[in-house]
Amino acid sequence: MTQVATTQPPQAEPAVPIERAGPARRGRHRYARAVTVFVAPFAVLFLLFYVVPIVYAVVQSLYVVQRTGTYGPAQEVFGGLAQYRLVFSDGPFWASVGRMLAFGAVQVPIMLGIALALALLLDSGLVTGRRFFRLAFFVPYAVPGVVAAIMWGFLYSPNLSPLKPITSTVDLLSADTVLWSIANVVTWVYVGYNMLIIYSALMAIPTELHEAARIDGAGRLWIAWSIKIPLVMPAIVLTTVFSIIGTLQLLAEPQVFRSFSSAVSSTYTPNLTVFSLSAIPNFNLAAAFSVVLALTTFVLSFAFLKSTQRRSNP
Amino acid sequence: MSALLRTIGVLLTSAVAVTACSSPDAAPGGTTASACAPAGDGPVTLTFTSWIPGIEQVVQAWNAKNPDIQVKVQTGPNGNGGTYQNFFNQLKAGNAPDLGQIEYDALPGFRVQDGLFDLAACDIVAQAKDQFVPWTWDQVSLGDPKAAYGVPQDTGPMALFYRADLFEKNGIAVPATWQEYAAAAEKVKAAGGYITNFSQSDVNQFAGLAWQAGGRWFGNDGQKWTVSLTDDKTTKVAQYWQDLIDRKLVSSVPPWTAEWDNAYNTDQAWTWVSAVWGANSIASGAPKTAGKWRVAPMPQWAAGETAAGNWGGSSTAVFKGSKHPYEAAKFALWLNTSEEALTLLNQKANLYPATKAGANLPALADGVAFYGDQKIYEIFAKASTQVPAGFTWGPAMTATYANASDGFKAAVSGKGTLVDALTGAQTFTVQTLKNQAIPVA
Numbered sequence A: 001m002t003q004v005a006t007t008q009p010p011q012a013e014p015a016v017p018i019e020r021a022g023p024a025r026r027g028r029h030r031y032a033r034a035v036t037v038f039v040a041p042f043a044v045l046f047l048l049f050y051v052v053p054i055v056y057a058v059v060q061s062l063y064v065v066q067r068t069g070t071y072g073p074a075q076e077v078f079g080g081l082a083q084y085r086l087v088f089s090d091g092p093f094w095a096s097v098g099r100m101l102a103f104g105a106v107q108v109p110i111m112l113g114i115a116l117a118l119a120l121l122l123d124s125g126l127v128t129g130r131r132f133f134r135l136a137f138f139v140p141y142a143v144p145g146v147v148a149a150i151m152w153g154f155l156y157s158p159n160l161s162p163l164k165p166i167t168s169t170v171d172l173l174s175a176d177t178v179l180w181s182i183a184n185v186v187t188w189v190y191v192g193y194n195m196l197i198i199y200s201a202l203m204a205i206p207t208e209l210h211e212a213a214r215i216d217g218a219g220r221l222w223i224a225w226s227i228k229i230p231l232v233m234p235a236i237v238l239t240t241v242f243s244i245i246g247t248l249q250l251l252a253e254p255q256v257f258r259s260f261s262s263a264v265s266s267t268y269t270p271n272l273t274v275f276s277l278s279a280i281p282n283f284n285l286a287a288a289f290s291v292v293l294a295l296t297t298f299v300l301s302f303a304f305l306k307s308t309q310r311r312s313n314p
Numbered sequence B: 001m002s003a004l005l006r007t008i009g010v011l012l013t014s015a016v017a018v019t020a021c022s023s024p025d026a027a028p029g030g031t032t033a034s035a036c037a038p039a040g041d042g043p044v045t046l047t048f049t050s051w052i053p054g055i056e057q058v059v060q061a062w063n064a065k066n067p068d069i070q071v072k073v074q075t076g077p078n079g080n081g082g083t084y085q086n087f088f089n090q091l092k093a094g095n096a097p098d099l100g101q102i103e104y105d106a107l108p109g110f111r112v113q114d115g116l117f118d119l120a121a122c123d124i125v126a127q128a129k130d131q132f133v134p135w136t137w138d139q140v141s142l143g144d145p146k147a148a149y150g151v152p153q154d155t156g157p158m159a160l161f162y163r164a165d166l167f168e169k170n171g172i173a174v175p176a177t178w179q180e181y182a183a184a185a186e187k188v189k190a191a192g193g194y195i196t197n198f199s200q201s202d203v204n205q206f207a208g209l210a211w212q213a214g215g216r217w218f219g220n221d222g223q224k225w226t227v228s229l230t231d232d233k234t235t236k237v238a239q240y241w242q243d244l245i246d247r248k249l250v251s252s253v254p255p256w257t258a259e260w261d262n263a264y265n266t267d268q269a270w271t272w273v274s275a276v277w278g279a280n281s282i283a284s285g286a287p288k289t290a291g292k293w294r295v296a297p298m299p300q301w302a303a304g305e306t307a308a309g310n311w312g313g314s315s316t317a318v319f320k321g322s323k324h325p326y327e328a329a330k331f332a333l334w335l336n337t338s339e340e341a342l343t344l345l346n347q348k349a350n351l352y353p354a355t356k357a358g359a360n361l362p363a364l365a366d367g368v369a370f371y372g373d374q375k376i377y378e379i380f381a382k383a384s385t386q387v388p389a390g391f392t393w394g395p396a397m398t399a400t401y402a403n404a405s406d407g408f409k410a411a412v413s414g415k416g417t418l419v420d421a422l423t424g425a426q427t428f429t430v431q432t433l434k435n436q437a438i439p440v441a
Helices: A002-015 A024-061 A082-088 A091-123 A130-142 A145-156 A178-203 A207-215 A220-231 A233-248 A252-260 A270-278 A283-312 B002-026 B055-065 B083-093 B104-112 B123-131 B134-141 B164-169 B178-190 B203-213 B232-246 B258-265 B278-285 B325-337 B339-349 B376-385 B397-412 B418-435
Strands: A063-066 A075-078 B044-050 B069-075 B099-103 B158-163 B218-220 B225-227 B271-275 B293-297 B314-318
Touching (some): A063 A082, A063 A283, A082 A283, A091 A130, A091 A178, A091 A220, A091 A270, A091 A283, A130 A178, A145 A178, A178 A252, A220 A233, A252 A270, A270 B397, B044 B083, B055 B069, B055 B325, B055 B339, B069 B325, B083 B099, B083 B104, B099 B104, B099 B325, B104 B134, B104 B397, B158 B164, B158 B278, B158 B376, B203 B232, B203 B271, B225 B418, B232 B418, B258 B278, B271 B278, B293 B376, B314 B325, B325 B339, B397 B418
Parallel strands (some): B044 B099
Antiparallel strands (some): B099 B314, B158 B271, B158 B293, B218 B225
């Protein structure tokens, strides 16, 4: 990625008509205007739908409510970090963060392992009907998460499931198993999506590299291990970061499972806690939880990125 | 680039300034003049959000006759299933509909958030007070006899739905007391079924059971709220059901799921202690059992008593910020007192009216085919008059329900008991109120 970034500007430079440039300043001015025009649509949307809501949430989280009497109207006053004190002393919330870390530690490697294996299989040329399989693996991602959760809920249900021999011996919705039942749903939905990202990275590998390796006597597995996987590492890192973010923000699947599993509580995942609080409604506290959750996600994603960068550039 | 950055900076700081200022400005409300006068010039369009099945046709009947007050109806999921959350968000954003369906248990929560227009300011509403069954008016006046935060719509008097054919075939008498109900549960289990499920994820049913037993969960003396989810009567009810759970005499099938419908449809669940609108739920969820169900009065805690619980029931409320409270009140009164609307609501959704005259609605005198032509509304009419008065709902029922439900679910899975769950919900509710600066004793 960094290589690409440094090689591009010199390429772009000669495109400026040097003869007609005149004073260098004028050219830069024209450039600035063009940049503004091109960046503006993104910047405006980014500002409206990303920066402003975040700032709003941060501001909300710093307020507390005051009122007089049992039905007195609420008055929001600045409360400093009062809401954050509640967040950090909330046992169920941190238990849910721990639950999601355990979930991620198991589910993310499994999901990405399958995605990588499928991508390599499609890329190996061993499979006929590559286009069909590429689409078939991707189809679950096109199913909305809520629909997927409802469908799997039926498959897991003890009495209605077509897999009754399994569901009548193992309760897939009990406190011990439901987290992994949800992990299975998430894996089912996102494997194809991640596979596609890795697969497109595989397609970008120049064929000369494979050919050279094959001439040198390398087998398919060896090529996959020593050439393909190292070259698609950036794509794997990217999908890992997406998955870490997705795991901590899990909401739809557990929310659906809440109605048919006794083991999924209203604070089962961090986002469910935020959702339950905003239903009370206690927007200020919900905002504080959101900010802390966002920071936790950011720290974890950033830490992961840093650790992989250090490994690749010693 | 630097110009752009500067613009972003300016926008950012102004966003902070706007959000920081807006709240205190809006706060000194509550003293705003709550006038309720007709708009006067030209036709008025009102927005109304509800989740009653078939509400569109009821509203159509109004629109056809009232060209000057047109109502646009929006439907959504049931209250705790998402509509209340939408209402709260809309109130915060200042774009709530004119009217909304709000169950009695949620009204205090909306009043605490200062979201409701006091309809007592409309003399047409104040004059209609005597048309309603007194305890339903208590549910909308929220302890202030001069106030009305909604127009009562329907009530949920409870009774016992049971499979008459299976009870008869197995020689089990229809239980009249809770002791007999527990005894019947053993016989039903021996015959291969469950007498019912314990409703772990819908605490409202348990609230109805506690209400019947004399439990009182909340109090409000004008200075402070009291929370008493573990009072003696409620504890008695919780221990009774815990015993049935421990002896595996009730199933743990979660309510309102396909699994639950299936249990009723395939003879695995034999009774349901539910509200009048539940007649619709069984008929639509268990079509194969048509004609086999009957309705009996709710089992009693002591032989000879005649108390009924109440589960659900809604009001039609007008939100603060509505520009046409008078017209909104007029529509709400028609919807909930006119014979035309009440008949439609009963036919579409088995709603049982909250008005005194509603008990004599011709539609309610008919037998219902799904119940073997039994005149089931006669039982509910009686139950409606047997609901004990004075049950007050708390100001954050969403939180109370969510936490109690978490505890109930744990108890059903063998972790802790229902009493533990109520104790937990008690602590959580008090904490929730304190976090919102709602005074609590």
